[in-house]
Amino acid sequence: MTIHAPAGIDWAMLTDEAQRHLQALLRCNTTNPPGNEYLAAAYLREQLQAAGIEPDLIEPSPGRVSLWARLPGTGAQRPLLLVSHTDVVPVERDQWTRDPFGGELHDGFIYGRGAVDMKDMLALELTLFLHFAQRAQETGQRLSRDLILLAVADEEDGGAHGMKWIVENRPELVDAEYALNEGGGMGMDIGGQRVYLCELAQKGSIRVTLRARGQPGHAAIPHADQAVARLARAISRVTSAPLPLHVIPTARRFIQILVATQRQPQRGMLAQVVNPLLSDTILARLPDQRVADGLRAMLHNTATPTLLHAGTALNVIPGEATVKLDCRIIPGQTAETLVGELRRHIGDPAVAVEPEPMSPGYEMRPTPLFDAIQAAIAKEEPNAVVAPYLFPAVSDSRFLAPLGVTAYGFVPHQPEPGVPPVQALAHGHDERVSVANLGFGLRVLYDVIQTISE
Ligand SMILES: [Zn+2]
Incomplete structure (x- = not known):
């Protein structure tokens, strides 16, 4: 592996800085709910103010603070958003071997809730934002576009106090050509080939209830028309073979x-x-x-049963049984298509398929931002490939897509032997990131920003 090192940048020092930011951010307990993202926003503001930059704080409800800061470029091209979220999901504390809010460093790894989802990216974006700001101050060298640092609250719980609110109430803050966000960037070794996933598309999501009805009765005299059994057959059909x-x-x-x-x-x-x-x-x-x-x-559109409900007493055959399906829809498909697919799959008219409103997915085109990502990865790992990726879950990019912002998910992350993949660490126990990966992420993202802002 070659280490790409443009002259004049002290990567070891920048990596130290990113590590320090990440540790400080992990020590802010921004578990959502309740969020308390003001803790992370206060830290970010302090760092920016020390560099002479006054950020904008956005607080749609008490304590739910998002932060926005702009580094002006020459204006030759439209802005690039560096997006992250500051909230994290809850922890099962007794399952951790380290303090999830301690920002501890052990054997080259920084531990904490948010280490890969996504305070690592926030630390990288902050470090690079400050680097380009300092360079502009010292040399007058400007990028061709504004860099906008946007660290939002409430991503993990729907965005009503974060990106969704900003897009609906202050869309001028996200008026940009490009955005870099979470959703991709992880390297995978597939059949001996290193592949980096660059998220260009995101599935839509929708909740669907399956409601099975049957004859109630005494549980001591079982009969053939039971709601629970009917629902169990439906679940079995939904989970045993993929939809079209x-x-x-x-x-x-x-x-x-x-x-x-x-x-x-x-x-x-x-x-x-x-x-x-x-x-x-x-x-x-x-x-x-x-x-x-x-x-x-x-x-495929997918349907995963998660919440089951039936019955009120052990000796009563319930007349109704329900399951909620967490469904994910391929961009371009509709709720009606999905409902039709589920009905055909289940094949039982006594099971009702009831959809809730859908949050649509999206698909972006490959652009010069994709080329820049490919080139940056090639400098680090000439044998790796970058592949466009359809992210099956959701991120805040879904709010940016309808505004015409080209938002890619790319948090550069090299797989490491003996370490679970990012997909398993995110929301998992002992979430951690290596200092080596912070350095890798800095070099790659620096290169991407530089290339598309010349
Ligand atoms: Zn996340």
């Missing part, structure tokens, strides 16, 4: 790039996963089922 295939351009390009890097027989198999006749069989037989699960989510 929907291939969007992002997924097609992802698979093409993957295919080009693989050896036989994986190469031939992967090429056929977009074939509706073979897709399910091939995915079931892929040697790496983690990859198969990821591909399945990129190619």
